Amino acid sequence: MNNPAAQSKTFTESINEALVQAMTLDSQMICYGLGATDPKGIFGTTLGLEDKFGKSRVFDMPTSENAMTGVAIGAAIDGIRSVTTHQRLDFFLLALDQLVNSAAKWFYTYGRPVPITIRLIMGRGWGQGPTHSQNLHAWFAHIPGLKVVMPSTAYDAKGLLLSSIFDPNPVVFLEHRWLHNSVSDVPDGDFRIPIGKAKIVRPGKTVTIVSMSYLVVEAMLAADYLNKHGVECEVLDLRTIKPIDWPAIYYSISRTGRLLALDTGHLTGSVAAEVVARVTQHCFDQLKAAPRRLAMPDVPEPSSPGLTKGFYVRANHIVSEICAMMNLSREICEGAPIEPEPHDVPGNWFKGPF
Amino acid sequence: MGFMKEINNDFNVRIALNIWKNIYLIRSVEEKIAKKYPEGKMRCPTHLSIGQEGVPAAWSECVRNNDFAVSTHRGHAHYLAKGGSLNAMLGELYGKVTGCCRGRGGSMHLVDTSVGFMGTTAIVGNSIPLGVGLALSAQLKETDQISCIFLGDGAVEEGAFYESVNFAVVRKLPVLFICENNLYSVYSPLSVRQPKDRNISAMVNAMGIQTSFGDGNDPMAVFDIMTKSVKCARSGEGPFFLEFSTYRWREHCGHSYDNHLNYRSEQEFEEWRLKDPLLRLEKQLFDKDVTLEAILVQKRMLIDHEIDLAFQFAEESPYPEASEAYTKVYADE
Numbered sequence: 017m018n019n020p021a022a023q024s025k026t027f028t029e030s031i032n033e034a035l036v037q038a039m040t041l042d043s044q045m046i047c048y049g050l051g052a053t054d055p056k057g058i059f060g061t062t063l064g065l066e067d068k069f070g071k072s073r074v075f076d077m078p079t080s081e082n083a084m085t086g087v088a089i090g091a092a093i094d095g096i097r098s099v100t101t102h103q104r105l106d107f108f109l110l111a112l113d114q115l116v117n118s119a120a121k122w123f124y125t126y127g128r129p130v131p132i133t134i135r136l137i138m139g140r141g142w143g144q145g146p147t148h149s150q151n152l153h154a155w156f157a158h159i160p161g162l163k164v165v166m167p168s169t170a171y172d173a174k175g176l177l178l179s180s181i182f183d184p185n186p187v188v189f190l191e192h193r194w195l196h197n198s199v200s201d202v203p204d205g206d207f208r209i210p211i212g213k214a215k216i217v218r219p220g221k222t223v224t225i226v227s228m229s230y231l232v233v234e235a236m237l238a239a240d241y242l243n244k245h246g247v248e249c250e251v252l253d254l255r256t257i258k259p260i261d262w263p264a265i266y267y268s269i270s271r272t273g274r275l276l277a278l279d280t281g282h283l284t285g286s287v288a289a290e291v292v293a294r295v296t297q298h299c300f301d302q303l304k305a306a307p308r309r310l311a312m313p314d315v316p317e318p319s320s321p322g323l324t325k326g327f328y329v330r331a332n333h334i335v336s337e338i339c340a341m342m343n344l345s346r347e348i349c350e351g352a353p354i355e356p357e358p359h360d361v362p363g364n365w366f367k368g369p370f
Numbered sequence: 371m372g373f374m375k376e377i378n379n380d381f382n383v384r385i386a387l388n389i390w391k392n393i394y395l396i397r398s399v400e401e402k403i404a405k406k407y408p409e410g411k412m413r414c415p416t417h418l419s420i421g422q423e424g425v426p427a428a429w430s431e432c433v434r435n436n437d438f439a440v441s442t443h444r445g446h447a448h449y450l451a452k453g454g455s456l457n458a459m460l461g462e463l464y465g466k467v468t469g470c471c472r473g474r475g476g477s478m479h480l481v482d483t484s485v486g487f488m489g490t491t492a493i494v495g496n497s498i499p500l501g502v503g504l505a506l507s508a509q510l511k512e513t514d515q516i517s518c519i520f521l522g523d524g525a526v527e528e529g530a531f532y533e534s535v536n537f538a539v540v541r542k543l544p545v546l547f548i549c550e551n552n553l554y555s556v557y558s559p560l561s562v563r564q565p566k567d568r569n570i571s572a573m574v575n576a577m578g579i580q581t582s583f584g585d586g587n588d589p590m591a592v593f594d595i596m597t598k599s600v601k602c603a604r605s606g607e608g609p610f611f612l613e614f615s616t617y618r619w620r621e622h623c624g625h626s627y628d629n630h631l632n633y634r635s636e637q638e639f640e641e642w643r644l645k646d647p648l649l650r651l652e653k654q655l656f657d658k659d660v661t662l663e664a665i666l667v668q669k670r671m672l673i674d675h676e677i678d679l680a681f682q683f684a685e686e687s688p689y690p691e692a693s694e695a696y697t698k699v700y701a702d703e
Contacts (some may be wrong), residue, residue, distance in 0.1 A: 020383065044511075046510070060459060072509075072510060073510070076535055077537070078536050078540060079535065080500070080533035080536065080537060081528065082501070082530050083498070083502065083529075083530050083533030083534045083536075083537060084533070084537065085499070086496070086497075086498070086499025086500050086502070086503060086530065086534070087499050087500075087502050087503035087506055087534075087537060088501055089499075089500050090440075090499065090501060090502060090503020090504060090505075090506070090507065090517075091503040091504070091506050091507040091510070092489075093488060093489075093500070093504070094438075094488075094504055094507035094508070094511075095507070096506075096507045096510060096511075113493060113496060113530070114496070114499065114530075117491065117493050117496055118491065118496060118500065119494075122489075123698070123699075123700065124699050125471050125474045125475045125479050125481075125489075126475070126479070126481045126700060127472075127488055127698070128472070128481075128483065129701035131701075138676075154381070160699050163700075183702065184700075184701035184702050185700050185701050185702065201501045206435035239496040253607060254580035266693075323545065336505075343583075353372060368481055
C-alpha cells in the first residue's frame with residue numbers, strides 16, 4: 017500500500033525498507049549475499065528479511081562472488097529477480113566475468129532480460145586501504161548493457177533501489193559507506209525515483225558542480241560557504257551514472273557557463289572526465305571558463321590516517337577550484353571549511369571496523 | 371562411480387535409432403559447415419564437435435523439452451541434440467537476421483528457449499554458474515526440471531566450476547554437470563594443465579557430489595549412465611557430475627584438421643578415429659538387425675535433404691539492417 021507519510025530514516029533503514037517492499041510486491045524475488053542473514057545483516061540493510069520471506073528466498077552464500085553472480089543471471093533468465101549484496105565493491109571484482117561477459121550482454125545477444133540488482137558498498141577512511149575503498153563506477157559505466165546507480169541520500173536510496181529492482185536490466189547499485197548513517201525524510205511504502213534523472217540539490221547561477229554519492233555532501237558544504245561570499249553554486253547530483261542525465265547537465269551549464277565535475281573515483285578515465293569532455297563538446301560556446309574536475313588521485317588509497325590526511329576530495333578543495341576558476345580572492349579561498357578532525361570517519365557514529 | 375557395473379546390456383533398437391539419428395544429424399551438419407567454411411560466408415569463430423557427438427546424442431534421449439541446458443563455445447552438438455532449430459543455428463553462423471540471435475552472437479552464442487536451450491557462452495567456465503542459477507529457479511518454483519551444464523576438461527581448471535559445484539551441492543540443486551574430456555584445451559594437452567594421473571570425476575566426487583565416468587564414444591553406454599543420473603537429479607537427490615572421455619577430430623577452432631602442428635600425434639588421432647561413435651553405433655545396429663542398413667540409407671537421405679534446405683535458408687536469408695546493431699541494448703528500450 018502506498019503511504020504518503022514520510023518519516024526520518026537512515027540510508028540503511030531505507031535500503032531495508034526498499035528490499036521489504038520489493039520482496040512483498042514480487043513473491044518470487046530473492047535476496048542474498050555474504051552475511052545477508054548473519055546477526056549484523058550487512059550494516060543492518062538485510063536485517064529481518066529471512067524471518068519475513070523465508071530461507072529459500074533470503075540466504076547467505078558461499079564465498080564465491082563470481083559463480084553467485086552467474087547464479088543470479090541464470091535465475092533471472094528464468095524470470096527470478098534478485099538483489100545480491102557485497103560488503104565491499106572490491107570483493108565483487110572476482111565477478112567481473114559474469115557481470116561483463118554475461119549480465120551486460122545477455123539481453124543484447126539473446127533477447128532475454130536479466131533483472132538483477134547488485135548492491136556494492138564502497139568504503140573510505142578508518143584504514144580501509146587499497147582494497148576496501150575503491151569507487152569503480154567509471155568501469156561499470158563503460159560497459160554497454162549495465163545501468164549504474166549512485167544515490168546520495170536516504171530518500172534517493174529507497175526510491176532508486178526500488179526502481180533498480182524492478183528495472184528489467186542488470187543494475188549496479190553503489191552505496192558509499194559514509195552515507196549509511198545519513199538521514200532524510202523517506203516515504204513509507206512503494207515509491208520510485210526514475211533511473212537516469214539527475215537532481216538539482218541546490219540551485220545557483222554562477223557555477224555548476226556535478227557531483228555524485230558522498231561528494232554531494234562535500235559539494236553542499238562548499239556551496240554553502242561560497243554562497244556567503246556571493247558565489248551561487250548549482251549543485252547537481254547525478255544519482256545515476258549510466259545512463260547519465262546529459263540534458264540536466266547541459267541545461268545547468270547553459271545558465272551558469274562554468275563547470276566543476278567531481279568524482280569519488282580516481283581521476284584518469286573518471287566519470288568526471290566524461291562530463292568535462294561532453295560539456296566541452298556540446299556547450300563550448302556557452303563556457304565562460306575552462307571546465308575543471310576534482311577526483312581521487314591516481315594512487316591507491318593508503319591505510320594509515322597519517323597518509324590519508326588531505327587525501328580525500330573535500331569542501332576546501334572544491335572551494336579552491338572555484339576560486340581559481342573565477343579569480344576570487346585568496347581570503348575567500350583560505351577561509352573555506354577545512355577537513356574535520358578526525359578526518360578518516362564520516363562522523364562520530366562511525367567507530368569502525370569497516 | 372558404481373554405474374558402469376550396473377549398465378543394462380539390453381539393446382533397445384528404438385532408442386539406438388534415435389541416438390543414431392542425432393549423431394548423424396550433428397555429424398552431417400558440421401561436415402557441411404567444414405566444407406563450406408572456406409567460402410568465407412560464415413564469418414565467425416567456429417568450433418566443431420565432430421568426433422564428440424556420442425554424449426550429446428545420447429543425452430538428448432534422456433531429457434525433456436522443458437529441461438534446461440547451457441553449453442560452451444563448442445555448442446552446436448548440444449544445441450541440436452536439445453532440438454534447437456537448425457535453420458536458426460545456420461542463420462546465426464551466416465550472420466543473418468533469421469539467426470537465433472539475429473546475427474548478434476555467431477557460432478559461439480546459440481539459444482533456443484522454446485526447447486530449454488538457454489544459451490552458449492564463449493568464455494571457458496562462464497555458462498556453468500548460469501546453469502546452476504537455472505536449477506535454483508526450478509527449485510524455487512518447485513518444478514521438476516533439471517538443468518544440464520556442458521563443459522570441457524579445460525573448464526575444470528576454472529574457479530567458476532568449483533564455485534558452481536559447491537553451491538549446487540549446498541542447495542541440493544537439480545543439476546547435471548556433463549564434462550566432455552577431449553584431452554586438449556586448444557593445443558594444450560592435459561599433461562601441461564593437470565597433474566599426471568588426475569582422475570577428474572574422482573576429484574569432483576570429493577566435493578560431495580555423485581559422479582560417474584564413461585566412454586563418451588560409446589553412445590549406448592552414455593545413454594545408460596545418463597538415464598540414471600538424470601533420474602537422480604530429477605528426484606531431488608541433488609546434483610550429478612558426469613565425465614566422458616572423447617576426442618575432437620578437427621582443429622580447435624575452424625574447419626580443418628591440424629595434426630600437422632604436432633601438438634598431438636597422428637597415431638593418437640587414428641586410434642580415436644577408430645572409436646567413431648557413429649560407426650560404433652551403426653555396427654551395433656546392423657549386428658542386431660541387418661535389415662536396418664536399408665532403413666538407415668533412407669534416413670540419411672532425409673536428413674541430408676533437411677540440412678541442404680537449412681543451408682539454403684541461411685544463405686538466402688537477409689542480413690539484419692546495420693542500424694539494428696545500435697538497438698535493444700537495454701530491455702526497456
